[in-house]
Amino acid sequence: MAFEYDWWEYALIPLIAGLVGYATNVVALHLTFYPLEFVGIELFRLDNQPWGLFGWQGIIPTKAEKMASTCFELMTKRLFSIHEIFSRLEPMKFAAVMDDVVLLMMDEVINEVANEFMPQTWNNIPKEVRDDIVVTADDESNKFLVDFMKDMQAHIEDVVDIKEMSVTACVENKHLIVKVFQECGEKEFVFIRKSGFYYGFLFGLIQMAVWFFYPADWILPIAGFLVGWVTNWMALKVIFLPIEPKKFCGFTLQGIFLKRQAEVSEVFARVICVEILHIKAIWGAVFTGRLSKNFSAMLRAHTLAFTDKLLVEIEPLAIAAMGVEKFLEMKESIARKVVEKIPDVIDASYEYTQSALAMEDTIREKMKVLPPAEFEGVLHPAFEEDEIQLILLGGVLGAIVGLIQLFTLFA
Known part of the structure; x- marks a missing residue:
């Protein structure tokens, strides 16, 4: 069977798919956190939605009040009185x-x-x-x-509302809630970026095989959409699932964020007490x-x-x-x-007061022993609320790259 294109053009397909996976995950992560305020022309925008007709605001800054409220609700109920x-x-x-x-x-x-x-x-x-x-x-x-x-x-509960104080601080200074999520999930975000390339490359191999036998114009943009969609979806699932440790073929499986509970507890307590509490x-x-x-x-x-x-x-x-x-x-x-x-x-x-209250020590130690299902609530709200938008964003970016690939390499 004769090749319709040069071998190097086929070889580029999985490489480009890997780059698409990496790039879509990087862009999706950036758009999760930035910009802090809406950038664009706000002709039309639904309440609490990051997108407008012409513009975007980071998902976490858009949802700052709700996410901070969820976070500090957990703290005031489970971590300290x-x-x-x-x-x-x-x-x-x-x-x-x-x-x-x-x-x-x-x-x-x-x-x-x-x-x-x-x-x-x-x-x-x-x-x-x-x-x-x-x-x-x-x-x-x-x-x-x-x-x-x-x-x-x-x-004390009649003279200060700690939850309201913290939520107000995060709404008025959105970089605070962004910093909490970024520092606590730093290693997970590195994983999301890298996994985009690995997952994208693997899907690109399948895409290459399909393109070899059936080089229809619609294959590349559709495959690009699927690569962007699936790489984002898989990265998010691997971070948070399974919640509880599960044994499989001699290995213990658990979401990579949940495995870092002790480490994240240290970071969370430090950032919260230095920046907010x-x-x-x-x-x-x-x-x-x-x-x-x-x-x-x-x-x-x-x-x-x-x-x-x-x-x-x-x-x-x-x-x-x-x-x-x-x-x-x-x-x-x-x-x-x-x-x-x-x-x-x-x-x-x-x-004296900062030393006597010892809030950072309390939050850190209490957080370390939270059940995994409750601990997951520290970072997951950053994605759970708009998970479908993140995944869809990856798909759209992947489809755009697929069209560019079609008209530059295989026109």
Whole structure:
């Protein structure tokens, strides 16, 4: 039987198929993560879909809210309890690291408010009385901080929503959720890219045989579509299936991502705690999040009790100078300013709090012992939601390459 084309043209078919498999997987992966925002002309676009009529947004950035919600739902239900985490803080140690900055802040606030409400009376108060206020503040600030921290620990779920904080961070800074998936699945993504070539080459051998016996024009684009489709599909399946280890001919089979549970747990805990669940972000959520009003009310109550003890010696003079109503208004002003200024000094507690909470250690150790079916939920949402789109994208890119191959090599 005579060859219709040169031998090297046939030999190029599996090689090109391998390259198609590799290229489609690389492009599909890139389009999973990028661009972070929609690029193109958004004439028409369905809600929560990466594609528009003319343009594209990465699948994970498009689904950032849903994927982050799924991820942190798993964390807050299975990996840690915020109540248990905050119970690790020792109120006495917290008070010790905050004592000096709180004393300075209270001194500043009281001077500022007293000069505003009763400047003449305040400036005429004997030095001994002022010194007594300083001594009282020094004695009482530790108790104020200890009582406040105990109250906050008992009601931590009323003052901060960790899941909401984390999801909001990922939606507002989409690179965060992208980084979580990329670093946790780094080895899997290398596998996806390489496997595209190997699977594509094997399918290319079949394609070459078909083309040899039946060189119809439609073969190459159809084969290209199948190569792009199947290589993406197989790569995704090998990563996540089987979920549970299965014995087969003396070998243990399990999804390659699931085999790396201990390693991924280390990476996941580190990235999450460095990028999202760090103590600065947690305090930021306490001060400005959905439940911040509860925190402000709690801090106000403790500040008013503290202020009562500080001003007990000058209360008669203050009331005589401005009246009861104005005196109460002055105390409210002190409490309000403390609530406003606490975010400026809370960083004094960061080092101790970060160490005491030990969130990274907790997340890492709990994640290592998750059942495989639950552990799979860490990375799989990046693909599961739009798996068919990824596979179809590979097929379309493969068909385009098949058409190019037809009109350049075999025209």
